[in-house]
Amino acid sequence: MQLKSIILALLSIGIILSCSKEQMEDPPPTSTGSYYTAEEIAILQTSLNLPSTPYPYTYILPSHLGNNSQPIEINRDKATLGRVLFYDPTLSENISVSCASCHQTDFAFGDEQKTSVGVFNRRTKRNTYSLANYTVFPSAYNSNSTTYFWDGRAKSIEEVIEESITNPSQLGITIEDYLGRILQRPYYEVLYQKAFPDEDLNKENIIDAMASFLSSMHSINSPFDEALEDIQAMPDYDFTQSLPDLSISENAGKNLFALHCANCHRASLFNEEVTAYANNGLDLEYEDQGVYEYTNEVQDQGLFRIPSLRNIVYTAPYMHDGRFNTLEKVINFYSTDVQNHFNLDQRLKTPEGQVKQLHLTASEKEDLITFLNTLTDDSSLTEKRYSNPFN
Ligand code: HEC
Ligand code: HEC
Numbered sequence: 001m002q003l004k005s006i007i008l009a010l011l012s013i014g015i016i017l018s019c020s021k022e023q024m025e026d027p028p029p030t031s032t033g034s035y036y037t038a039e040e041i042a043i044l045q046t047s048l049n050l051p052s053t054p055y056p057y058t059y060i061l062p063s064h065l066g067n068n069s070q071p072i073e074i075n076r077d078k079a080t081l082g083r084v085l086f087y088d089p090t091l092s093e094n095i096s097v098s099c100a101s102c103h104q105t106d107f108a109f110g111d112e113q114k115t116s117v118g119v120f121n122r123r124t125k126r127n128t129y130s131l132a133n134y135t136v137f138p139s140a141y142n143s144n145s146t147t148y149f150w151d152g153r154a155k156s157i158e159e160v161i162e163e164s165i166t167n168p169s170q171l172g173i174t175i176e177d178y179l180g181r182i183l184q185r186p187y188y189e190v191l192y193q194k195a196f197p198d199e200d201l202n203k204e205n206i207i208d209a210m211a212s213f214l215s216s217m218h219s220i221n222s223p224f225d226e227a228l229e230d231i232q233a234m235p236d237y238d239f240t241q242s243l244p245d246l247s248i249s250e251n252a253g254k255n256l257f258a259l260h261c262a263n264c265h266r267a268s269l270f271n272e273e274v275t276a277y278a279n280n281g282l283d284l285e286y287e288d289q290g291v292y293e294y295t296n297e298v299q300d301q302g303l304f305r306i307p308s309l310r311n312i313v314y315t316a317p318y319m320h321d322g323r324f325n326t327l328e329k330v331i332n333f334y335s336t337d338v339q340n341h342f343n344l345d346q347r348l349k350t351p352e353g354q355v356k357q358l359h360l361t362a363s364e365k366e367d368l369i370t371f372l373n374t375l376t377d378d379s380s381l382t383e384k385r386y387s388n389p390f391n
Contacts, residue, residue, distance in 0.1 A: 040190045047187055048389045054080045054194075055385035057216035062225060064233040074216040077195040079385075082213025084191060085206065087388045091165075091181050093119045093172040099164065100388065102128045105381055108311035109217070114322030122169035125288065126150050127322040129307075130315040131217055150320040151290045152276060152305050157211045162203075175203050182206065217386060219310050222377040246374060252364075253371025260334070260358055263347050264306050277303040278345040281338035281355065282319060290320065302343050310375050327369050335360045 035053040036044065044050055057074035085091065089098040102116040102124070103109040109131035116124045129150065148154040154163060165171045165178055173181075179201055182188045196205045227245035228237065239258045242251050257265075264278055277291055279302040291300035304320050318324040324333065338348055340355045350356050360368065380386075 036190070043186045043190050048084065049391050050080065050389055057212070057385065059216070059218055062220055062229055064225070064228040064237060065220060074212050075195065077191070078209045078212035079216050081188070081191040081195045081209040082211070083385070084187070084389050085210050086213055087390055091171065091173065091178055093177075097171060099171075102170070103131050105387060106314070108314035108381060110315045112316065114317055118167070118169040119172035122172070124169050126320050127317065130311060131214065147276060147305070150304050151293060153294045157214060158207050161207045161210045179203060179206065217380070219377040219380040221379045222310065222375050224374040225377070227374070247370070249367045249370045250374055253367035253369070256360070256364055256368050257371055264345070265309050276305055278306050278347070279303050279341050279343040281341050281344045281348055282323070282333070284339045284341055288320060299343060302341050309372060311377060311381070312372050313376050314381070327372060328365070331360065331365045331368055334358050335365065
């Protein structure tokens with residue numbers, strides 16, 4: 001309270017006016033006082049619609065998701081370069097596919113396909129992973145794993161980016177050719193020099209720029225977040241507590257979620273360890289064996305990463321193979337169709353070791369879906385700084 005009033009007082013006399021929540025860096029002045037030189041602006045404007053000063057990408061987490069005194073620092077020149085790379089189809093083998101072909105704003109940076117189409121109409125093996133819930137912070141709805149992809153085979157975001165570029169059913173291009181194409185485009189020289197002054201073009205820096213853009217994506221303004229903020233929830237918030245901002249149905253859905261789902265999909269903010277992978281009994285026998293595909297361990301058969309449910313209303317179809325096209329179908333599955341796979345997770349079993357079908361009533365199903373809707377953060381999806389700069 002006291003700190004707040006001091007800050008307010010400082011603000012009102014203009015001392016820290018330039019230090020807003022999202023804007024931490026001052027523009028390095030050019031000789032003309034603008035961020036880019038006139039020549040640079042001319043080059044950028046031939047192809048791109050970028051702001052005259054880069055958007056800020058640094059952000060602060062709300063208190064219920066972590067320590068909000070520490071901003072997550074993202075270099076805006078790197079993120080701006082990453083944004084352009086992300087949307088550039090000319091960097092794919094047949095100049096037709098960009099990262100954004102599959103990771104689309106309208107679908108929380110996923111798409112509406114079961115599996116997606118990359119270069120030369122080749123299909124991906126799995127459903128596109130949504131990125132809007134992709135963050136560098138560990139606590140948001142079970143995005144605490146430090147592994148990536150449906151099966152967790154990538155151990156760093158850098159690995160993911162390199163694979164996405166070279167994967168034959170995604171951009172399908174060698175890193176060498178990717179860098180070669182970048183060299184051919186003058187606007188990359190401008191953006192690269194801002195991000196990596198006096199450094200030669202290299203793979204590590206390009207991946208670093210893309211990682212900066214991806215790491216800046218955060219989805220922290222859903223109605224559920226706001227409801228937690230309003231009760232000043234902390235990360236150890238008791239998830240069964242009723243939230244005044246939510247409707248009766250949403251609160252009822254939250255309670256069902258706490259009871260049946262949150263022990264896997266960490267809707268909250270509990271600090272205890274949650275395993276990153278599970279078999280949730282989709283099939284008795286899996287065509288795609290998930291984690292097993294790269295470990296070859298029997299206990300990994302049918303295990304997949306437990307996905308975050310942020311923005312879940314936008315990421316249909318669901319599951320690694322996109323088998324369910326609505327949330328109703330997902331809930332029906334947990335209600336009556338869980339299969340007794342030999343690796344079925346304990347959390348989907350009764351104490352006697354039987355499959356635990358939830359047998360939810362129609363109104364319980366409705367409440368659960370109403371609650372899942374509160375995990376939607378439209379503001380993060382429509383921000384200009386994440387949009388296509390080639391417009
Ligand atoms: C043709 C469609 C397609 C394209 C193009 C594509 N992706 Fe993906 N992306 C996917 C699919 C499918 C997955 C899930 C793959 C898996 O789990 O095996 C995925 C997963 C990811 C993930 C993992 C998210 C997580 O939390 O585990 C990231 C990050 C990502 N992509 C970034 C990118 C970037 C960056 C590019 C461009 C260089 C790109 N993607 C291009 C389809 C695509
Ligand atoms: C044992 C842990 C576990 C429990 C309990 C659990 N889930 Fe899941 N859930 C998973 C796993 C693992 C996946 C991914 C499975 C796959 O694709 O093969 C998943 C996938 C999903 C998806 C699809 C996500 C996407 O992006 O495609 C939704 C939605 C979902 N679960 C909702 C729920 C709800 C609602 C409950 C409670 C009724 C619940 N889950 C309970 C482990 C669990």
